[in-house]
Amino acid sequence: MRATLFLLLLIIHISGNAQDLAFGKKMVDTLSSSAFWGRGYTKDGMKKAANFLASQFKEYKLLPLNGNDYFQHYTFSINTFPGKMSVRINDRLLVPGRDYIVAGSSKGMNASGTLIQSDSIHFIDKNENLIVKLSDKLTMGISQTLGDFSIVEVKKNSLQDIPQSYSIQIENKYLKKFNANNICAYVEGIERPDSFIFITAHYDHLGGLGSEVFFPGANDNASGVALLMNLARYYAKNPQKYSIGFILFSGEEAGLVGSKYFTENPLISLGRIRFLINTDLAGTGIDGITVVNASEFPKELTMMKAVNDSMGLLKVINSRGKAANSDHYFFTESGVPSFFFYTLGGVSYYHDVFDRSETLPLNEHEDLFKLIIGFNEKLMGQ
Numbered sequence: 358m359r360a361t362l363f364l365l366l367l368i369i370h371i372s373g374n375a376q377d378l379a380f381g382k383k384m385v386d387t388l389s390s391s392a393f394w395g396r397g398y399t400k401d402g403m404k405k406a407a408n409f410l411a412s413q414f415k416e417y418k419l420l421p422l423n424g425n426d427y428f429q430h431y432t433f434s435i436n437t438f439p440g441k442m443s444v445r446i447n448d449r450l451l452v453p454g455r456d457y458i459v460a461g462s463s464k465g466m467n468a469s470g471t472l473i474q475s476d477s478i479h480f481i482d483k484n485e486n487l488i489v490k491l492s493d494k495l496t497m498g499i500s501q502t503l504g505d506f507s508i509v510e511v512k513k514n515s516l517q518d519i520p521q522s523y524s525i526q527i528e529n530k531y532l533k534k535f536n537a538n539n540i541c542a543y544v545e546g547i548e549r550p551d552s553f554i555f556i557t558a559h560y561d562h563l564g565g566l567g568s569e570v571f572f573p574g575a576n577d578n579a580s581g582v583a584l585l586m587n588l589a590r591y592y593a594k595n596p597q598k599y600s601i602g603f604i605l606f607s608g609e610e611a612g613l614v615g616s617k618y619f620t621e622n623p624l625i626s627l628g629r630i631r632f633l634i635n636t637d638l639a640g641t642g643i644d645g646i647t648v649v650n651a652s653e654f655p656k657e658l659t660m661m662k663a664v665n666d667s668m669g670l671l672k673v674i675n676s677r678g679k680a681a682n683s684d685h686y687f688f689t690e691s692g693v694p695s696f697f698f699y700t701l702g703g704v705s706y707y708h709d710v711f712d713r714s715e716t717l718p719l720n721e722h723e724d725l726f727k728l729i730i731g732f733n734e735k736l737m738g739q
């Protein structure tokens with residue numbers, strides 16, 4: 358009887374699903390558009406995204422976690438590629454992002470010359486500290502350090518012959534103190550405002566590769582941000598027994614910098630967090646989700662699976678152990694119980710220029726929304 362009533366209340370709570378999906382889709386479109394330039398380090402992309410997201414929190418009437426604005430400011434070093442980005446190999450002009458990427462730590466360069474083969478995939482010009490590497494797949498990363506080499510990774514099938522000659526202009530700018538913000542808000546609890554459940558997602562991505570090309574990061578992690586924003590909107594209208602906190606982290610792609618900073622400088626005592634749910638890569642899901650930390654918190658996993666089964670949401674919830682692969686990690690290490698889930702199946706674009714909103718299905722956006730609300734009710738009900 359109680360269970361039936363619980364379910365009934367849940368169903369009443371969660372209405373307007375089509376609207377939720379439309380909201381999520383629009384949010385992913387917006388965040389992965391060129392206006393935010395890959396939510397990174399050039400063209401003020403991350404800063405513009407932060408201002409937009411904070412204005413959304415304000416519109417939903419969430420409270421700032423630090424008491425006055427939504428921002429938690431900090432700095433870190435990062436190597437960036439703001440300007441000229443031109444790579445010509447064997448007289449063929451290559452397209453940044455599609456034909457090649459550069460390693461995040463690469464130094465800038467402006468030179469032409471000859472390449473010497475060092476093994477089956479590496480071609481080198483020692484005079485210029487240039488390494489050209491052939492790859493089957495391009496996966497971009499960014500770096501907090503500046504290296505001594507320019508490393509250009511070229512997609513194998515973008516060239517007809519092995520690399521022999523080159524003409525390369527790469528402009529880099531190493532920023533010693535890049536200004537970043539985590540965006541932190543909450544909805545105050547009705548009965549136990551000192552107890553918190555947190556929902557977190559990183560809003561940063563890889564930024565741009567030169568002045569013409571950016572990484573949209575639709576799945577990584579506009580999808581998770583869209584889910585978080587949808588939940589923020591819901592909880593603002595439906596306050597719970599506990600306070601519900603929301604953190605949008607920056608610096609994730611640079612090495613979990615923002616979430617590490619938060620755990621070292623928490624805006625509330627970490628001991629007050631009953632549970633933290635981190636979402637990253639939430640844009641597919643036809644093959645279900647994987648939950649990181651599942652084996653660390655078996656009781657909570659059982660609760661989540663019970664919600665999933667009773668409501669018939671995701672195809673499967675896979676379990677995984679601890680992993681330092683997203684922003685939950687430093688919370689777990691600081692003693693905060695947490696899950697990180699990511700969706701499975703469908704498109705697999707990752708850290709490349711093809712991770713776009715247009716091809717991201719958002720199959721399980723609504724089901725994940727329901728799953729988290731149901732799971733949180735269980736967490737607060739026990």
Ligand SMILES: [Zn+2]
Nearest residue numbers: 577578637638
């Ligand atoms: Zn991510």
